[in-house]
Amino acid sequence: MGVNTVFVLGAGFMGNGIAQVAGFSGYRVIMCDVGEDRLEAGMEAIRSSLGRLLAKGKITERQVEETLAGIRPTTNMQDAREADLVVEAVPEDPELKKRVFAELDRICPPHAILASNTSAIPISSLASVTTRPEKVVGIHFFGPVPLLRLVEVISGVQTSEETMDIADEWARSLGKETVLVRKDHAGFVANRVNIPTNIEAVRMIEEGLATPEEIDRATGGYEAGVGPMQIIDNAGLDVGYRAALAIYEDTHDAKFLPPPLLRRMVSAGLLGRKSGRGFYDYSTGKRKSCFPALHAEESEEERAFRMQVVLNRLLIPAVLEAVAVVEAGVATAEDVDRASRLGFNLPFGQLEMADGLGLDAVQETALSLYRETGDRKFFPPHLLRRMVAAGFLGRKSGRGFHTYDD
Numbered sequence: 455m456g457v458n459t460v461f462v463l464g465a466g467f468m469g470n471g472i473a474q475v476a477g478f479s480g481y482r483v484i485m486c487d488v489g490e491d492r493l494e495a496g497m498e499a500i501r502s503s504l505g506r507l508l509a510k511g512k513i514t515e516r517q518v519e520e521t522l523a524g525i526r527p528t529t530n531m532q533d534a535r536e537a538d539l540v541v542e543a544v545p546e547d548p549e550l551k552k553r554v555f556a557e558l559d560r561i562c563p564p565h566a567i568l569a570s571n572t573s574a575i576p577i578s579s580l581a582s583v584t585t586r587p588e589k590v591v592g593i594h595f596f597g598p599v600p601l602l603r604l605v606e607v608i609s610g611v612q613t614s615e616e617t618m619d620i621a622d623e624w625a626r627s628l629g630k631e632t633v634l635v636r637k638d639h640a641g642f643v644a645n646r647v648n649i650p651t652n653i654e655a656v657r658m659i660e661e662g663l664a665t666p667e668e669i670d671r672a673t674g675g676y677e678a679g680v681g682p683m684q685i686i687d688n689a690g691l692d693v694g695y696r697a698a699l700a701i702y703e704d705t706h707d708a709k710f711l712p713p714p715l716l717r718r719m720v721s722a723g724l725l726g727r728k729s730g731r732g733f734y735d736y737s738t739g740k741r742k743s744c745f746p747a748l749h750a751e752e753s754e755e756e757r758a759f760r761m762q763v764v765l766n767r768l769l770i771p772a773v774l775e776a777v778a779v780v781e782a783g784v785a786t787a788e789d790v791d792r793a794s795r796l797g798f799n800l801p802f803g804q805l806e807m808a809d810g811l812g813l814d815a816v817q818e819t820a821l822s823l824y825r826e827t828g829d830r831k832f833f834p835p836h837l838l839r840r841m842v843a844a845g846f847l848g849r850k851s852g853r854g855f856h857t858y859d860d
Protein backbone atom coordinates (compact mmCIF):
# COMPACT_ATOMS: atom_id res chain seq x y z
CA MET A 455 0.00 0.00 0.00
CA GLY A 456 1.36 3.44 -0.90
CA VAL A 457 1.73 6.36 1.47
CA ASN A 458 -0.81 9.13 0.89
CA THR A 459 -1.76 10.38 4.33
CA VAL A 460 0.94 11.13 6.90
CA PHE A 461 0.03 11.72 10.53
CA VAL A 462 2.72 13.73 12.37
CA LEU A 463 2.42 13.52 16.14
CA GLY A 464 3.97 16.59 17.82
CA ALA A 465 4.01 20.07 16.26
CA GLY A 466 7.29 21.19 17.85
CA PHE A 467 10.63 21.99 16.20
CA MET A 468 10.89 18.60 14.45
CA GLY A 469 7.18 17.79 14.00
CA ASN A 470 6.36 21.05 12.22
CA GLY A 471 9.47 20.65 10.03
CA ILE A 472 8.45 17.11 9.07
CA ALA A 473 4.86 18.24 8.38
CA GLN A 474 6.24 21.05 6.20
CA VAL A 475 8.48 18.87 4.02
CA ALA A 476 5.79 16.18 3.70
CA GLY A 477 3.14 18.79 2.76
CA PHE A 478 5.57 20.37 0.31
CA SER A 479 6.11 16.99 -1.36
CA GLY A 480 2.38 16.58 -1.94
CA TYR A 481 1.38 14.27 0.90
CA ARG A 482 -1.85 14.85 2.78
CA VAL A 483 -0.60 15.73 6.28
CA ILE A 484 -2.38 15.71 9.61
CA MET A 485 -0.32 17.39 12.35
CA CYS A 486 -1.40 16.63 15.90
CA ASP A 487 -0.37 18.19 19.22
CA VAL A 488 -1.83 18.35 22.70
CA GLY A 489 -3.08 21.96 22.63
CA GLU A 490 -4.39 24.56 20.16
CA ASP A 491 -1.60 26.98 21.19
CA ARG A 492 1.13 24.43 20.31
CA LEU A 493 -0.56 23.64 17.00
CA GLU A 494 -0.85 27.31 16.14
CA ALA A 495 2.85 27.83 17.03
CA GLY A 496 3.70 24.85 14.81
CA MET A 497 1.65 26.24 11.89
CA GLU A 498 3.22 29.67 12.41
CA ALA A 499 6.72 28.11 12.28
CA ILE A 500 5.77 26.44 8.97
CA ARG A 501 4.38 29.70 7.55
CA SER A 502 7.51 31.62 8.45
CA SER A 503 9.87 28.89 7.16
CA LEU A 504 7.99 28.80 3.83
CA GLY A 505 8.06 32.61 3.79
CA ARG A 506 11.85 32.60 4.14
CA LEU A 507 12.22 30.05 1.33
CA LEU A 508 9.88 32.16 -0.84
CA ALA A 509 11.88 35.33 -0.10
CA LYS A 510 15.06 33.53 -1.19
CA GLY A 511 13.37 32.49 -4.43
CA LYS A 512 13.69 28.79 -3.62
CA ILE A 513 9.96 28.09 -3.84
CA THR A 514 6.96 29.74 -5.48
CA GLU A 515 3.90 31.45 -4.00
CA ARG A 516 1.81 28.57 -5.33
CA GLN A 517 3.97 25.99 -3.55
CA VAL A 518 3.53 27.93 -0.29
CA GLU A 519 -0.25 27.89 -0.69
CA GLU A 520 -0.41 24.22 -1.69
CA THR A 521 1.87 23.16 1.18
CA LEU A 522 -0.23 25.04 3.75
CA ALA A 523 -3.47 23.71 2.23
CA GLY A 524 -2.12 20.16 2.53
CA ILE A 525 -1.52 20.32 6.31
CA ARG A 526 -4.48 19.83 8.63
CA PRO A 527 -3.81 20.67 12.29
CA THR A 528 -5.69 18.68 14.94
CA THR A 529 -5.68 18.00 18.65
CA ASN A 530 -7.61 14.76 18.15
CA MET A 531 -5.35 11.73 18.09
CA GLN A 532 -8.26 9.65 16.73
CA ASP A 533 -7.55 11.32 13.36
CA ALA A 534 -4.63 8.88 13.09
CA ARG A 535 -7.24 6.37 11.81
CA GLU A 536 -6.74 8.03 8.39
CA ALA A 537 -2.97 7.47 8.38
CA ASP A 538 -0.88 5.34 6.05
CA LEU A 539 2.25 6.47 7.88
CA VAL A 540 2.67 8.03 11.32
CA VAL A 541 5.79 9.98 12.22
CA GLU A 542 5.98 10.47 15.96
CA ALA A 543 7.91 13.56 17.13
CA VAL A 544 6.87 14.04 20.77
CA PRO A 545 9.57 14.78 23.41
CA GLU A 546 12.41 12.30 23.91
CA ASP A 547 10.88 10.52 26.90
CA PRO A 548 10.80 6.71 26.58
CA GLU A 549 7.66 6.31 28.72
CA LEU A 550 5.76 9.02 26.83
CA LYS A 551 6.79 7.53 23.48
CA LYS A 552 5.73 4.03 24.55
CA ARG A 553 2.38 5.39 25.69
CA VAL A 554 1.70 7.13 22.37
CA PHE A 555 2.89 4.11 20.36
CA ALA A 556 0.45 1.84 22.20
CA GLU A 557 -2.34 4.33 21.53
CA LEU A 558 -1.41 4.82 17.86
CA ASP A 559 -1.39 1.05 17.44
CA ARG A 560 -4.99 0.92 18.68
CA ILE A 561 -6.17 3.82 16.50
CA CYS A 562 -4.34 3.31 13.18
CA PRO A 563 -5.54 1.00 10.39
CA PRO A 564 -3.69 -2.34 10.21
CA HIS A 565 -1.64 -1.36 7.15
CA ALA A 566 -0.23 1.82 8.74
CA ILE A 567 3.47 2.12 9.45
CA LEU A 568 4.41 3.63 12.81
CA ALA A 569 7.66 5.57 12.65
CA SER A 570 9.53 7.41 15.38
CA ASN A 571 11.76 10.43 14.96
CA THR A 572 13.50 9.55 18.24
CA SER A 573 17.13 10.67 18.50
CA ALA A 574 18.35 7.67 20.45
CA ILE A 575 15.64 5.46 21.97
CA PRO A 576 15.90 1.89 20.62
CA ILE A 577 13.19 1.31 17.99
CA SER A 578 12.58 -2.24 19.27
CA SER A 579 11.50 -0.89 22.65
CA LEU A 580 8.81 1.25 20.96
CA ALA A 581 7.79 -1.66 18.72
CA SER A 582 7.38 -3.89 21.79
CA VAL A 583 4.26 -2.04 22.97
CA THR A 584 2.46 -2.52 19.63
CA THR A 585 0.80 -5.48 17.92
CA ARG A 586 2.68 -4.69 14.67
CA PRO A 587 6.43 -4.67 15.46
CA GLU A 588 7.20 -5.50 11.82
CA LYS A 589 5.64 -2.15 10.85
CA VAL A 590 7.55 -0.04 13.42
CA VAL A 591 10.61 1.80 12.14
CA GLY A 592 12.85 4.76 12.93
CA ILE A 593 12.65 7.68 10.50
CA HIS A 594 15.13 10.08 12.02
CA PHE A 595 15.28 13.59 10.57
CA PHE A 596 17.79 16.28 11.49
CA GLY A 597 16.83 19.84 12.35
CA PRO A 598 16.00 22.24 10.84
CA VAL A 599 14.17 19.62 8.78
CA PRO A 600 13.62 21.76 5.65
CA LEU A 601 17.38 22.46 5.48
CA LEU A 602 19.25 19.32 6.56
CA ARG A 603 19.27 16.50 4.03
CA LEU A 604 19.94 13.45 6.18
CA VAL A 605 17.32 10.94 7.25
CA GLU A 606 18.37 7.77 9.07
CA VAL A 607 15.99 4.85 8.52
CA ILE A 608 16.38 2.43 11.41
CA SER A 609 15.28 -1.15 11.74
CA GLY A 610 14.11 -2.56 15.04
CA VAL A 611 14.80 -6.25 15.62
CA GLN A 612 11.44 -7.21 14.09
CA THR A 613 11.04 -4.51 11.40
CA SER A 614 10.26 -6.09 8.02
CA GLU A 615 12.24 -5.40 4.85
CA GLU A 616 9.03 -4.10 3.28
CA THR A 617 8.64 -1.51 6.05
CA MET A 618 12.29 -0.44 5.66
CA ASP A 619 11.75 -0.08 1.89
CA ILE A 620 8.58 2.00 2.28
CA ALA A 621 10.22 4.24 4.92
CA ASP A 622 13.34 4.69 2.78
CA GLU A 623 11.34 5.45 -0.35
CA TRP A 624 9.10 7.90 1.49
CA ALA A 625 12.07 9.78 3.02
CA ARG A 626 13.77 9.98 -0.39
CA SER A 627 10.52 11.24 -1.95
CA LEU A 628 10.92 14.30 0.32
CA GLY A 629 14.27 15.05 -1.34
CA LYS A 630 16.27 13.59 1.55
CA GLU A 631 19.32 11.32 1.45
CA THR A 632 18.96 8.26 3.60
CA VAL A 633 21.35 6.16 5.64
CA LEU A 634 19.88 2.74 6.39
CA VAL A 635 20.70 1.47 9.87
CA ARG A 636 19.92 -2.23 10.07
CA LYS A 637 21.08 -2.74 13.65
CA ASP A 638 19.01 -1.18 16.40
CA HIS A 639 22.02 0.58 17.85
CA ALA A 640 21.17 3.26 20.42
CA GLY A 641 21.83 6.70 18.94
CA PHE A 642 21.94 5.10 15.45
CA VAL A 643 24.84 6.61 13.49
CA ALA A 644 25.09 10.41 13.42
CA ASN A 645 24.18 11.05 17.08
CA ARG A 646 26.07 8.01 18.28
CA VAL A 647 29.26 9.32 16.67
CA ASN A 648 28.85 12.98 17.60
CA ILE A 649 27.44 12.78 21.14
CA PRO A 650 30.73 11.64 22.79
CA THR A 651 32.38 14.83 21.49
CA ASN A 652 29.47 17.00 22.61
CA ILE A 653 29.63 15.48 26.09
CA GLU A 654 33.42 15.95 26.23
CA ALA A 655 32.94 19.59 25.20
CA VAL A 656 30.50 20.17 28.07
CA ARG A 657 32.98 18.50 30.44
CA MET A 658 35.73 20.88 29.32
CA ILE A 659 33.45 23.88 29.97
CA GLU A 660 32.60 22.41 33.37
CA GLU A 661 36.31 21.94 34.16
CA GLY A 662 37.02 25.58 33.22
CA LEU A 663 39.33 24.45 30.43
CA ALA A 664 37.53 26.33 27.65
CA THR A 665 34.50 28.53 26.94
CA PRO A 666 31.79 27.45 24.48
CA GLU A 667 33.12 29.93 21.95
CA GLU A 668 36.69 28.63 22.29
CA ILE A 669 35.40 25.10 21.74
CA ASP A 670 33.47 26.07 18.62
CA ARG A 671 36.45 28.05 17.30
CA ALA A 672 38.85 25.17 18.03
CA THR A 673 36.87 22.86 15.73
CA GLY A 674 36.92 25.46 12.94
CA GLY A 675 33.11 25.37 12.88
CA TYR A 676 32.40 28.68 14.62
CA GLU A 677 31.93 30.90 11.57
CA ALA A 678 29.72 28.35 9.79
CA GLY A 679 27.65 27.84 12.97
CA VAL A 680 28.47 24.14 13.17
CA GLY A 681 30.63 24.05 16.31
CA PRO A 682 29.43 21.44 18.84
CA MET A 683 28.03 24.02 21.28
CA GLN A 684 26.16 25.78 18.47
CA ILE A 685 24.72 22.45 17.32
CA ILE A 686 23.58 21.63 20.89
CA ASP A 687 21.99 25.09 21.26
CA ASN A 688 20.15 24.69 17.96
CA ALA A 689 18.84 21.20 18.72
CA GLY A 690 17.93 22.05 22.33
CA LEU A 691 19.93 21.13 25.44
CA ASP A 692 17.00 19.04 26.66
CA VAL A 693 17.03 17.07 23.39
CA GLY A 694 20.82 16.53 23.59
CA TYR A 695 20.60 15.60 27.26
CA ARG A 696 17.85 13.05 26.71
CA ALA A 697 19.53 11.54 23.65
CA ALA A 698 22.82 11.09 25.55
CA LEU A 699 20.97 9.62 28.52
CA ALA A 700 19.07 7.16 26.30
CA ILE A 701 22.37 5.90 24.85
CA TYR A 702 23.89 5.71 28.33
CA GLU A 703 20.90 3.74 29.61
CA ASP A 704 21.26 1.28 26.74
CA THR A 705 25.05 0.88 26.88
CA HIS A 706 26.08 1.86 30.43
CA ASP A 707 29.10 3.39 28.77
CA ALA A 708 30.22 6.40 30.87
CA LYS A 709 31.21 8.48 27.87
CA PHE A 710 27.50 9.00 27.16
CA LEU A 711 26.58 10.04 30.71
CA PRO A 712 25.42 13.67 30.57
CA PRO A 713 27.67 15.79 32.80
CA PRO A 714 26.18 17.73 35.76
CA LEU A 715 26.53 21.09 33.96
CA LEU A 716 24.23 19.88 31.16
CA ARG A 717 21.73 18.56 33.68
CA ARG A 718 21.80 21.83 35.66
CA MET A 719 21.31 23.94 32.55
CA VAL A 720 18.34 21.83 31.41
CA SER A 721 16.72 22.02 34.84
CA ALA A 722 17.30 25.80 34.89
CA GLY A 723 15.41 26.07 31.58
CA LEU A 724 18.52 27.11 29.61
CA LEU A 725 17.57 25.02 26.59
CA GLY A 726 19.46 26.82 23.84
CA ARG A 727 18.09 28.89 20.99
CA LYS A 728 14.45 27.98 21.66
CA SER A 729 14.54 29.36 25.23
CA GLY A 730 16.77 32.36 24.43
CA ARG A 731 19.82 31.02 26.20
CA GLY A 732 21.97 27.91 26.32
CA PHE A 733 25.73 27.89 25.76
CA TYR A 734 25.17 31.24 24.03
CA ASP A 735 22.68 34.05 24.65
CA TYR A 736 20.08 34.70 21.92
CA SER A 737 17.99 37.32 23.74
CA THR A 738 18.93 40.04 21.27
CA GLY A 739 18.09 37.81 18.31
CA LYS A 740 21.79 37.22 17.62
CA ARG A 741 24.15 34.62 19.07
CA LYS A 742 26.29 36.17 21.81
CA SER A 743 28.84 34.61 24.15
CA CYS A 744 27.69 34.54 27.76
CA PHE A 745 30.35 32.47 29.58
CA PRO A 746 33.13 34.49 31.26
CA ALA A 747 36.52 34.49 29.53
CA LEU A 748 39.06 32.15 31.10
CA HIS A 749 42.81 32.12 31.71
CA ALA A 750 43.26 35.88 31.25
CA GLU A 751 46.87 35.71 32.45
CA GLU A 752 48.11 32.94 30.15
CA SER A 753 50.91 33.47 27.62
CA GLU A 754 50.46 32.85 23.87
CA GLU A 755 52.38 29.61 24.28
CA GLU A 756 50.19 28.44 27.16
CA ARG A 757 47.09 29.30 25.18
CA ALA A 758 48.31 27.36 22.13
CA PHE A 759 48.98 24.34 24.34
CA ARG A 760 45.55 24.61 26.01
CA MET A 761 43.80 24.86 22.66
CA GLN A 762 45.66 21.79 21.37
CA VAL A 763 44.43 19.81 24.38
CA VAL A 764 40.90 21.09 23.74
CA LEU A 765 41.09 20.14 20.07
CA ASN A 766 42.38 16.65 20.82
CA ARG A 767 39.63 16.07 23.37
CA LEU A 768 37.06 17.20 20.79
CA LEU A 769 38.31 15.23 17.81
CA ILE A 770 39.26 11.92 19.34
CA PRO A 771 35.95 10.85 20.97
CA ALA A 772 33.95 11.24 17.73
CA VAL A 773 36.66 9.55 15.62
CA LEU A 774 36.91 6.58 17.99
CA GLU A 775 33.13 6.23 18.13
CA ALA A 776 32.96 6.39 14.32
CA VAL A 777 35.50 3.54 14.18
CA ALA A 778 33.46 1.60 16.76
CA VAL A 779 30.27 2.03 14.68
CA VAL A 780 32.05 0.57 11.62
CA GLU A 781 33.61 -2.18 13.74
CA ALA A 782 30.16 -3.13 15.11
CA GLY A 783 28.83 -3.46 11.54
CA VAL A 784 26.19 -0.78 12.15
CA ALA A 785 27.20 1.29 9.11
CA THR A 786 29.92 1.51 6.49
CA ALA A 787 32.65 4.15 6.69
CA GLU A 788 30.98 5.94 3.75
CA ASP A 789 27.64 6.06 5.57
CA VAL A 790 29.21 7.19 8.86
CA ASP A 791 30.87 10.12 7.12
CA ARG A 792 27.79 10.93 5.05
CA ALA A 793 25.66 10.93 8.21
CA SER A 794 27.90 13.52 9.93
CA ARG A 795 28.19 15.69 6.83
CA LEU A 796 24.50 15.74 6.00
CA GLY A 797 23.10 15.52 9.53
CA PHE A 798 25.17 18.27 11.11
CA ASN A 799 26.35 20.18 8.03
CA LEU A 800 29.96 19.35 8.88
CA PRO A 801 32.50 19.88 6.08
CA PHE A 802 33.72 16.28 6.38
CA GLY A 803 32.98 13.10 8.27
CA GLN A 804 35.14 11.86 11.15
CA LEU A 805 36.68 8.96 9.23
CA GLU A 806 37.65 11.13 6.26
CA MET A 807 39.22 13.48 8.78
CA ALA A 808 41.07 10.62 10.49
CA ASP A 809 42.33 9.41 7.11
CA GLY A 810 43.61 12.91 6.40
CA LEU A 811 45.36 13.23 9.76
CA GLY A 812 46.88 9.76 9.42
CA LEU A 813 45.48 6.82 11.36
CA ASP A 814 48.82 6.30 13.11
CA ALA A 815 48.74 9.92 14.33
CA VAL A 816 45.13 9.53 15.46
CA GLN A 817 46.03 6.35 17.34
CA GLU A 818 49.01 8.08 18.98
CA THR A 819 46.90 11.06 20.11
CA ALA A 820 44.22 8.73 21.46
CA LEU A 821 46.81 6.68 23.35
CA SER A 822 48.41 9.77 24.84
CA LEU A 823 44.99 10.98 26.08
CA TYR A 824 44.41 7.49 27.47
CA ARG A 825 47.78 7.53 29.28
CA GLU A 826 47.20 11.02 30.67
CA THR A 827 43.67 10.44 31.90
CA GLY A 828 43.48 6.68 32.40
CA ASP A 829 40.05 7.00 30.82
CA ARG A 830 39.13 3.93 28.77
CA LYS A 831 37.04 6.01 26.33
CA PHE A 832 40.31 7.25 24.76
CA PHE A 833 41.69 3.75 24.16
CA PRO A 834 41.75 3.09 20.39
CA PRO A 835 39.30 0.41 19.24
CA HIS A 836 40.60 -2.88 17.92
CA LEU A 837 39.81 -1.99 14.28
CA LEU A 838 41.93 1.18 14.39
CA ARG A 839 44.90 -0.63 15.94
CA ARG A 840 44.70 -3.44 13.38
CA MET A 841 44.49 -1.01 10.47
CA VAL A 842 47.55 0.89 11.68
CA ALA A 843 49.41 -2.40 12.19
CA ALA A 844 48.49 -3.44 8.64
CA GLY A 845 49.85 -0.18 7.22
CA PHE A 846 46.45 1.29 6.33
CA LEU A 847 47.31 4.76 7.52
CA GLY A 848 44.80 6.84 5.60
CA ARG A 849 45.36 9.21 2.70
CA LYS A 850 49.15 9.10 2.87
CA SER A 851 49.23 5.31 2.37
CA GLY A 852 46.42 5.28 -0.22
CA ARG A 853 44.10 3.39 2.04
CA GLY A 854 42.47 3.93 5.40
CA PHE A 855 38.72 3.96 6.01
CA HIS A 856 38.50 5.10 2.40
CA THR A 857 40.79 4.49 -0.57
CA TYR A 858 42.71 7.23 -2.38
CA ASP A 859 44.12 7.24 -5.89
CA ASP A 860 46.25 10.38 -5.52
Ligand SMILES: NC(=O)c1ccc[n+]([C@@H]2O[C@H](COP(=O)([O-])OP(=O)(O)OC[C@H]3O[C@@H](n4cnc5c(N)ncnc54)[C@H](O)[C@@H]3O)[C@@H](O)[C@H]2O)c1
Pocket residue numbers: 463464465466467468469486487488489492542543544545546547554571572573574594595596597688689690693697
Ligand atom coordinates in the same frame (compact mmCIF):
# COMPACT_ATOMS: atom_id res chain seq x y z
N1 LIG B 1 15.64 19.01 18.12
C1 LIG B 1 16.35 18.33 17.25
O1 LIG B 1 17.30 18.85 16.63
C2 LIG B 1 16.03 16.89 16.98
C3 LIG B 1 16.65 16.24 15.91
C4 LIG B 1 16.30 14.92 15.60
C5 LIG B 1 15.35 14.27 16.36
N2 LIG B 1 14.76 14.93 17.42
C6 LIG B 1 13.75 14.18 18.17
O2 LIG B 1 12.46 14.60 17.76
C7 LIG B 1 11.53 14.50 18.86
C8 LIG B 1 10.86 15.83 19.07
O3 LIG B 1 11.86 16.81 19.35
P1 LIG B 1 11.56 18.38 19.19
O4 LIG B 1 12.89 19.06 19.23
O5 LIG B 1 10.64 18.62 18.05
O6 LIG B 1 10.76 18.67 20.56
P2 LIG B 1 9.75 19.85 20.89
O7 LIG B 1 9.72 19.96 22.35
O8 LIG B 1 10.08 21.07 20.06
O9 LIG B 1 8.33 19.31 20.36
C9 LIG B 1 7.62 18.27 20.94
C10 LIG B 1 6.14 18.51 20.73
O10 LIG B 1 5.42 17.36 21.12
C11 LIG B 1 4.22 17.79 21.74
N3 LIG B 1 3.67 16.71 22.54
C12 LIG B 1 4.00 16.31 23.80
N4 LIG B 1 3.24 15.26 24.17
C13 LIG B 1 2.42 15.00 23.12
C14 LIG B 1 1.39 14.04 22.91
N5 LIG B 1 1.09 13.12 23.82
N6 LIG B 1 0.74 14.06 21.73
C15 LIG B 1 1.04 14.98 20.78
N7 LIG B 1 2.01 15.92 20.94
C16 LIG B 1 2.68 15.91 22.10
C17 LIG B 1 4.64 19.00 22.53
O11 LIG B 1 3.51 19.81 22.87
C18 LIG B 1 5.59 19.68 21.56
O12 LIG B 1 4.91 20.60 20.72
C19 LIG B 1 12.35 13.99 20.03
O13 LIG B 1 12.25 12.60 20.09
C20 LIG B 1 13.77 14.40 19.67
O14 LIG B 1 14.73 13.60 20.30
C21 LIG B 1 15.05 16.21 17.73
